[in-house]
Amino acid sequence: MKLKLERDIWNLFCIDRSLSDILTAPILEAEGKTAAPYTHKIINITPKLSFYTFMADPFCFQKDGKIYVFTEFFDYRTRRGIIECLTFDTDFTLLERRPVLSEPWHLSYPYVFEDNGEIYILPESSKRGTCFLYRAISFPNNWVRIARLDLGNDIPTDATPVRYQNMWWLFYLQASSQNQYALHAAYSRTLFGPWTCYHKNPILTGASCARPGGTPLLLEDTVILPVQDCSQTYGGSIHPLVFDTLTPDQIICRAYTKNLLGEHTPQGLPPFTRGTHTLCAIGQKTIFDAKEIDLSFRGVLIQCVREIPFVGKSLAQQI
Numbered sequence: 214m215k216l217k218l219e220r221d222i223w224n225l226f227c228i229d230r231s232l233s234d235i236l237t238a239p240i241l242e243a244e245g246k247t248a249a250p251y252t253h254k255i256i257n258i259t260p261k262l263s264f265y266t267f268m269a270d271p272f273c274f275q276k277d278g279k280i281y282v283f284t285e286f287f288d289y290r291t292r293r294g295i296i297e298c299l300t301f302d303t304d305f306t307l308l309e310r311r312p313v314l315s316e317p318w319h320l321s322y323p324y325v326f327e328d329n330g331e332i333y334i335l336p337e338s339s340k341r342g343t344c345f346l347y348r349a350i351s352f353p354n355n356w357v358r359i360a361r362l363d364l365g366n367d368i369p370t371d372a373t374p375v376r377y378q379n380m381w382w383l384f385y386l387q388a389s390s391q392n393q394y395a396l397h398a399a400y401s402r403t404l405f406g407p408w409t410c411y412h413k414n415p416i417l418t419g420a421s422c423a424r425p426g427g428t429p430l431l432l433e434d435t436v437i438l439p440v441q442d443c444s445q446t447y448g449g450s451i452h453p454l455v456f457d458t459l460t461p462d463q464i465i466c467r468a469y470t471k472n473l474l475g476e477h478t479p480q481g482l483p484p485f486t487r488g489t490h491t492l493c494a495i496g497q498k499t500i501f502d503a504k505e506i507d508l509s510f511r512g513v514l515i516q517c518v519r520e521i522p523f524v525g526k527s528l529a530q531q532i
Contacts, residue, residue: 217516218508218513218516219506219507219508220265220289220506220507220508220512220516221267221447221448221487221488221504221505221506221507222265222267222504222505222506222507223267223268223269223485223502223503223504224257224259224267224268224485224502224503224504224505225257225258225259225268225269225271225282225284225299225500225501225502226255226256226257226258226259226482226485226500226501226502226503227255227256227258227305227495227498227499227500228253228254228255228498228499228501229253229254229255229497229498230253230497230498230499231494231496231497231498231499232428232430232492232493232494232499233430233432233494235492235499236430236432236437236439236453236492237432237437237453239452239453239469239470240453240455240469243469255482256305257482257485258282258299258301258305258307258500260299260307260310263288264511264512265288265289265290265507265511265512265515266286266287266288266289267286267287267504268284268285268286268287268297268502269284269285269287269321269490269491269502269504270284270285270321270322270323270337270490270491270502271283271284271491271493271500271501271502272284272322272323272324272325272427272428272491272493273325273493273494273495273500274325274326274327274332274352274353275495275496276352276353278302278303279300279301279302279303279308280300280301280302280303280305280495281298281299281300281301281325281352281353282298282299282300282301282495282500283296283297283298283313283323283325283334283353284296284297284298284299284323285297285320285321285322285323286312287321289512289515289516290515290519292319292519293318293319294319294320294321295312295314295315295316295320296312296313296314296315296320296321296323296334296336297310297311297312297313298310298311298313298353298354300353311354313353313354313355313356314334314336314347314356316338316341318338318340318341319337319338319340320336320337320338321336321337322336322337322371322372322491323335323336323337324336324372324373324374326374328376328404331348331349332348332349332352333346333347333348333349333404334346334347334349334356335347335362335372335374337370337371337372339368339369339370339388342368343361343362343368344361344362344364344368344369344372344385345358345360345361345362346358346359346360346361346362346404346405347359360405360406362383362406362408363406363407363408364383364385364399364408364410365410366389367385367387367389367397367399367410368387368388368389369383369385369386369387369388369397370385370386370387370388370424371385371386371424371425371426372384372385372425373385373425373427373429373438374404375429375431375436375438377431377436377459378459379402380400380401380402380461381400381401381402381403381404382398382399382400382436382459383398383399383400383401383408384396384397384398384425384429384438385397385398385399385425386423386424386425387414387415393420394418394419394420394423394424394443395414395415395417395418395423396415396416396417396418396422396423396424396425396440396454397410397411397414397415397416398410398411398414398416398464399411400461409461411461411464413464416464416466417454417466417468419444420442420443420444421442421443421444421452421468421470422440422442422452422454422468422470423440424440424441424443424490425438425439425440425441426438426439426440426441426448426451426490426491426492427439427451427491427492427493427501428492428493428494430494435455435456435457436455436456436459437453437454437455437456438453438454438456439451439452439453439454439491439492440452440453440454440468441490442470446487446488447488447490448488448489448490448502448504449487449488449490450488450489450490451489451490451491451492451501452468452469452470453468453469454466454467454468454469455467455468455469482503484505485503485504485505486503486505487503487504487505487506488503488504489501489502489503489504490502490504
């Protein structure tokens with residue numbers, strides 16, 4: 214068995230720049246226009262984490278004067294993600310951190326949104342072979358599983374919903390597909406279905422532009438979806454994918470290949486300079502994740518010990 218020694222360690226950051234500005238900057242440059250320079254303040258909002266753990270995939274919700282950041286928390290000792298919520302005041306002072314959603318299977322990409330006065334979360338759960346929707350019964354800490362999004366034979370990865378022209382759209386990767394990077398779409402009149410997969414799926418293929426990477430933007434009458442560039446490394450950077458046409462009969466989109474966060478981010482955040490793969494909007498600010506690569510002796514030891522049958526897991530917890 215081949216053991217991968219390098220491991221991604223992600224942290225969460227806040228940039229004092231709107232998601233709209235970030236997503237449209239490469240588009241403006243492609244049209245020969247000048248986008249505003251990236252001189253905005255960036256802060257690390259990650260609480261202190263134990264060794265060989267990380268937080269990634271931030272999605273935000275603002276309520277009652279507080280900012281709630283839902284994130285995957287992952288420990289390489291257990292290799293199973295759970296969803297945590299970080300509560301901040303408007304100056305991004307951390308008020309509380311707590312786990313809010315855990316299942317026997319891996320959870321990540323906790324897309325949180327509101328519809329008809331209810332707050333929902335749609336986490337990545339393809340390891341379970343399905344896609345579950347949860348509703349808040351006591352926000353932000355208590356959630357109840359209320360529905361399974363039925364996409365037929367499709368098992369969605371990083372499912373990203375957006376409401377557009379009285380229709381719910383869902384963008385996702387097909388977990389069971391041999392092509393790891395193929396963007397699919399489905400649509401429904403209601404959040405609970407029935408869902409119909411687009412008849413010409415996949416709508417886009419390629420490691421540089423097919424994997425969803427955060428909150429879609431509705432700009433005038435256009436949907437712009439952040440997508441990951443995984444051509445060099447998983448979660449290397451984020452690009453905008455613009456949908457010129459988005460109907461059940463026809464989908465036309467175009468990708469831009471310039472890193473959304475520019476040449477100073479995440480390169481200006483050492484040691485978290487090796488990639489970014491999720492963006493989310495919170496007012497005029499944007500939350501994103503960035504990664505460093507761990508190749509420490511301690512990390513390699515945890516991996517090796519964990520592979521030892523029977524005793525590996527208990528020993529890894531002690532390292």
